[in-house]
Amino acid sequence: MNIDFESRNITRRSFLKGAGVVGAAGLLSACGGSKSNNSGSTAASGAQAPNSTGATPLKEYISWESANREIESWNLLYSQTLSDANVVTNLWDGLMSFDCYGKLVPAIATSWEANEDSTVWTFHLRDDVDWVDCNGEVKEHITATDFLVGLEWVLNASKNEANNTSMPTLYIVGAEEYYEKTKDMGAAAADLHYQDMLDAGVGIEAPDDYTLVFTCKNSCPYFDTVASYTSFYPASQALIDELGIETFRGCDNTNMWYCGPYLVEEYIQGNTKSYIPNPHYYNAANVSRFERLTVTMISDQAIAFQLYQNRELDEMDLNESTITTITSDPNNEYNSQLCEKRARPSAYAMHFNYQKNNADGTPDVNWNKAIANTAFRQCFYRGLNLKAWFSRYNKINPLKCENDYYTMKGLCYNTQGVEYTTLVAKEMGFDAEKYDGETMIRLRANGGDISALKKQAMEELSAIGVTFPVKATYFIIASSTSALDNATILKQCFSDSFGDDFIKLDVQTYVSSLTQEVRTPQLQSFVINGWSADFGDPVNFLGQETLHDDNAFYSHYYSNIARVAEAPADYQKDLMDAFEQYTDLVNAANAIVDDTDARYEAFAKAEAYLLENVLVSPAYYDITWSLTHANEYSKIYAMYGSCNYKAVNWETSEEAYTTVQYEQFAKAFDAAIQG
Known part of the structure; x- marks a missing residue:
């Protein structure tokens, strides 16, 4: 398989870009760069993690995302959804990151400590972190001031529209009062800057360019986990001034500034995103990155299986029908490659x-x-x-x-x-x-x-005019046959559990945006x-x-x-x-x-x-089975924060991982956690 490696990559690139080549060219022009201009520097700055099984690691990797989870905001300070954070975490770093066991590790902050009662937390910052534009050109040096600017943006109701304020307002002295002040000021609050926040008594200060100090309302021994969240990420005042409030709030991959491990090489909405290494990434010497990471949007898991078989995906989650297809044939080549993943850190x-x-x-x-x-x-x-x-x-x-x-x-x-x-x-x-x-x-x-409980509910509700069965409307994305199959089974679960005289699941579809088409109109x-x-x-x-x-x-x-x-x-x-x-x-x-x-x-x-x-x-x-060329246990695994999709230090293999190998990975992980 190693002999075919380069030809396989060419095939994969052609497939992924074929559906949107005109749009991709337009985006690259808007960004001011091209793949050929970037390829030399990024190849030199990409390095792969060694493989524990002795297999050849992948230089390029193709992952996937569900079609209904397209990015809606590129601004981590503004967004509150994982579908956004899973993308931007590769482009934007904060004070801390996590390792594959979920332990906090340094990022822009090299170390941190609290006072005796955990009310004052001090973070010491690196002095070699730069903002770069979408072409990888250095725009500005990052100092503690950028974190002041970022927090003021979050706390300013006019700028960030109340998004991501809960952590700082809960924990930081004066943060809630400053937020309420900006809320009362209305549009006039857009003229405030970080010095106004400091003058208002918010508990954050920068005694020098590379020291950041937070003062909490009360003892908070877990504040370092709070500070890992995107509410505390940096922002550049120069970029805000350049773009203006509205444009910065709605920034995209072409006009945002980057300080994370990757840049966006190409983005085709609803199709693909490809990342290449940030040539000025501060931590390049200490982390492994792919020469190119591509995330393709998948509308149907049946399609994903076809892509994986063609090596146009390097990993895929397996639904019930695909597992049945594989396991029903004792000679199927994938029987030995079924890998049970760790639970995603979500409930x-x-x-x-x-x-x-x-x-x-x-x-x-x-x-x-x-x-x-x-x-x-x-x-x-x-x-x-x-x-x-x-x-x-x-x-x-x-x-x-x-x-x-x-x-x-x-x-x-x-x-x-x-x-x-x-x-x-x-x-x-x-x-x-x-x-x-x-x-x-x-x-x-x-x-x-539950017959008695069902009877009670029907009697109480009939008395106030409710008619049965009660229709429970449940929406799925229209383009996915997998989503329809899942919803059909869910509907049967309702019928089997309650009978057809009580609650009836009514499956409806939306075209592209659950938020706009379903949640907003309620x-x-x-x-x-x-x-x-x-x-x-x-x-x-x-x-x-x-x-x-x-x-x-x-x-x-x-x-x-x-x-x-x-x-x-x-x-x-x-x-x-x-x-x-x-x-x-x-x-x-x-x-x-x-x-x-x-x-x-x-x-x-x-x-x-x-x-x-x-x-x-x-x-x-969410505990799924997969076919994969990545060791899931080498990836970041954090119970909180937004770093789980940061593609650094992934162990990969040209050969697909096996069930036995994954069982060994799981045992080693459990032993490390328990030990």
């Missing part, structure tokens, strides 16, 4: 819409009444058997995907080394249950019979979405569902409970009472700043309340 849940509209914009009163009922919601959590749906993602070990909690496992541990979700399990009464690998724990914990009954933590504390998960907080992401953008709170209907009184009580529990837990164990116990009570009232219904963990 997926059904986020209900409490203010749903019909397609004509009128309220969907039938759904809104139903979902406001506690017993109705409890049927989702206690009675919806999703094993067949899990099999679409993990046919071999489907129940590994089961998620019984809202917070991701492994996010944090108390001072006794107890993992946080085990505290939630204790509150829920799950800790005494023995998981048998066949029956979902939440069904067993509740007797496995057409969905629920969305199944994953949350990856921004920092290592339960409040980052649980705070997204609270009331009376502009930064509660799901309350504003998915459940619309923040809108319901403005004028609740009579039938929503109990629902609002539950959200108010949940909010009080979260706020009470968050107020405990001097006792980590007590803090986590209090958060566990809040999460148990959320689950018992099913304000959100946990769905699954």
Whole structure:
């Protein structure tokens, strides 16, 4: 296979670029560069990680992304979605990064420390980091001032429109007050600069060009995990001045400045993104990078399998039908290459819409009444058997995907080394249950019979005029047959779990943007979405569902409970009472700043309340099987932050990895984590 390596790359490049060659040429012209101009410098600055199995590593790599996860914002300070961060993390570095075990490691900050009570944190910065433009030309040196500029941008309501403010406003002295000040100022706040932020008493300072100091409101022993988030990334005042507020907020790969490991060589919307090494990357001597990394958008996993077989993809996730195709033939060459991946560091849940509209914009009163009922919601959590749906993602070990909690496992541990979700399990009464690998724990914990709960919900809802079956509208992207197959199985799970007289899943499609076509007009009954933590504390998960907080992401953008709170209907009184009580529990837990164990116990009570009232219904963990030429265990694996898709130090192999090799990788990883 090594003999065919170069010809294979030529074939792959031709395939990927063929669909959009005119658009690509236009983008490169706009950027002022070309592939031939870049190839000499990037080849010299790309290096591959050695392969632990002795195989030949890949110089170029082709990965994939789902078609419904196209990037919407290139500005990490503005974006709040992983689909954006997964791209821009390769282009923009912050204070810290992570290793393959999820441990914080230096990035622009070389070291950091806290004072005795963890209220003051000092970060020491590198003195050799540059901003470059899309052609790799140095534009400006990065100093501590860039981090002042970045934080002022985030906290300025006129500039960043309230995005990514929750971490600094929760933790930094004066940050919340400065945000409120800019909010009150309206458009005039756009004229403020970082010195205005400092003069207002925000707890950040730069005593010299390469020292950054944060002052927290209270003791915060995990603030380094907070500071790893994109709220604390740098920004150049020179670029903001050059582009203007609006253009900088909406910057793209052609006019943004880069300080990360890669530049964007080529971007064809809805098709491909290709990255090449940043020739002035400060950490080039210490990390391995690809000479070219390409991410191609895939609308259907059946297509992905064809591309992988042609070596036009170097990795792919396997759905149920593809695994069946492979395993049903004992002579299939891929039988020995099935690799079970680590759980993605995200917890997926059904986020209900409490203010749903019909397609004509009128309220969907039938759904809104139903979902406001506690017993109705409890049927989702206690009675919806999703094993067949899990099999679409993990046919071999489907129940590994089961998620019984809202917070991701492994996010944090108390001072006794107890993992946080085990505290939630204790509150829920799950800790005494023995998981048998066949029956979902939440069904067993509740007797496995929801007929009484279903009867209660139907009686209570019939009394207020709800008609049955209640239609639950669920949207998938129109172009994906895999998404349709998944939704068909999910619909059958509803039917098998509840019968056809109670809840009926209504599968609808959108063309390209879930946000614009579905969430903004509030057409969905629920969305199944994953949350990856921004920092290592339960409040980052649980705070997204609270009331009376502009930064509660799901309350504003998915459940619309923040809108319901403005004028609740009579039938929503109990629902609002539950959200108010949940909010009080979260706020009470968050107020405990001097006792980590007590803090986590209090958060566990809040999460148990959320689950018992099913304000959100946990769905699954993303544990898939793959065919791959990359060692998943060599990649960054962080429970929080935005670095997991940063393509550095990946171990790759010209030969596909085998099941046995992946089992060995998993054992070594578990031993390292536990040791």
